[in-house]
Amino acid sequence: MNRPLLLSGLLLGALSVAACDRVFQRPADTDTASVDIADVTDAEPAEAEAELPVRAESTSAGATIDWEAARRDLASRSLDEREGSFQVASGGDAPPVPVFLPSGPVSAQGGETAIRFQPTSDGYYAFFPGEAYDIIVNGTNVVIAEPGATAAPRGDDYRFQPTTTGAQVAFSKYGADYLIEFECKTLVDDLPACVTEDEAVGFARSLEISGTR
DSSP states (O other): OOHHHHHHHHHHHHHHHHHHHHHHOOOOOOOOOOOOHHHHHHSOOOOOOOOOOOOOOOEEEEOOOOHHHHHHHHHTSOHHHHOOSSOOOOGGGSOSSOEEEOSSOOOOSTTOSOOEEEEOSSEEEEEEOOSSEEEEEEEEOEEEEOTTOOOOOOOSOOEEEEOSSEEEEEEEETTEEEEEEEEESSEETTEEOSOOHHHHHHHHHHOEEEEOO
8 A cells, every 4th residue: 555645545534524623613602791780780770650740639528507697597487488398307407508498389290209308418409300300409518629729709699501411500508509400301302401591590599498407
């Protein structure tokens, strides 16, 4: 055998193996920088959620009732005039507001649901059924006010407002608030049109003081 040829073959094989190792050799892993906890702590903080302003809540309180004026006005009515649809309790058992009711007896029309009167913790509720509409009279001593706002002046004005079911009239007297609601039983062109402003305000003005403490 020719030794120079054998050595050349061995040398060629070694070079081929070395070349393959270089081709398939896995690249060195890149150095991963260690993360220091302090670096994370000192990093820019994430944007905080915007804080919504805290809005002050409305408050409610009991109104100051002028009971002396209410008793004086009730005393000015004769006993016959005081005869109404309900027997209103007096003294400590009376509702916490002066009671306004229709000046004369009221009866349910057409055999409908009977009239009702119910004292409540802050006032009273009275229900009068009718043919075209039902009437609800509410009295309350609760005053709703925004914090820091001064109480609105109270007078004898009657405030009319149409509603989705009819209409309502509000007024204030002796420091208490009253709301008369008219609930229509039929609609005209899908709208409640059972009572006019003059009729609603006229009914509210006809109410008389019928009970007090």
